[in-house]
Amino acid sequence: MNRSFLKWQGGKGTVIDEIKKHLPTGKRLIEPFVGAGNVFINTDYNEYILNDINPDLMGAYYYLKLNHISFMQRLAQLFIEGADQTGYLSSRKIFNSGRRCGKNFERAVLFVYLNRHCFNGVCRYNQQGDFNVPFGDSKKAYFPDSEMLSFAEKLTNASLCSTDFEEVIAIAKNGDVIYCDPPYLPASKTASFTTYHTKPFTTEDHQRLNAALIAAAERGASVVLSNSNTTETREIYPDFIFFEIDARRSSAAKAGSRKSVKELIGVLPRPHAVLLDQAGDRMI
Template structure:
């Protein structure tokens, strides 16, 4: 583990940057790390496996990562042009969001995606039922352009393969010597707290149950260790009853006001012989 942690180039609600030490303490060694829910990639960026298989159900995210991997210099140059003061205005943000939603060009969408991520509200990634990105303007004084973080990601991504597929398919690609880390959309703390519009289709309670069952089966039948992060609730403790559970308190924040950021109980469910 490096002394200095590396930040992802995307802002990400629920990102794992602040939990890196706790996660790496739980992760076994292996030849490859598989992440079926890679998100912003903080675990990928702060671990040192020989190879990575990084998956996400969001095609905009995976297309972006593949472009940064293969065309980083051009991408960084083009993306930087949007990080100007005249583009940090509400109407301009909604104009670019509209262009993003209308575009079918993968490269153009990738350039717009970083702009929307850094100028939108709190790093949220949310789509409506029609598949349109619908995060509101964030009202930041001067959004940061993550050039250094993009360069680091581009270099490290040479060790990674990026895929966009259901998590079940990613699990099926695991082989002996690999380790799986799952950071799925979290189970709701309450019935009214369900948020699953991160990608079109959502991640339901049935999906949570299915993930737990596949994780248990992957370890029991194939001896491949699996670590899962989630909220610590009666529901998650029930579905992870075959795993070794450890708990922690985490500051959770969707609110921009730091005073409204409260500690929430989370857990790790580890399916492993250790």
């Protein structure tokens, strides 16, 4: 299995083989919620469209693709200058005082530096848009050079964007494959980690996603979706056929703690068909 150079909450590294069983062949894979790109780097499509609403994440991919050598050289410098907590806090301050949007090489490199040095790879911003995750542990952070090299090579076949998922799913046409890994519906009232960027991902967002995916399937795209193993998932995505899989998840709260949980992989039948009984009610 290939590993991403980023740490990411909800990263699909542990369940990649299960996901691949459900991904059909096709020319192009569209990932509206790419995160750390574990599915991207472990599949073999001719073309990719990668999107995430987090512009810092997509900025990092953009500059890595543009010139991976200068990106990695600058990152290596930051690893040396900011190896301890004092260095981390001063880099975080620079990151937060910089230009927030638009393309910016230094911000993109700082984002990867912060990702490798912050607590448990958590990506969290406050209401003002400041990255506010504390320093991770004091062990020397791992510099992911081989992971970045293979990621950069694979990016040559990828188009990148940073927008809401609906705009990207609208691009999908006949023959495309879409893999969606949105922030999950909470598995319980206490497990409600659904905010990756500044805005939480709501039930209405899941309903929007369901509608966008059904429309894409009607245009001839194949659709695969990951989500939590809950009644709510099955209710919000009623036309999907779901498969339960075992996932080993690390907890955001406790570094190093892992537990096995079930999650769902949903596949939308193509061409999209809903079985109705004689009265016109949905049968499944």
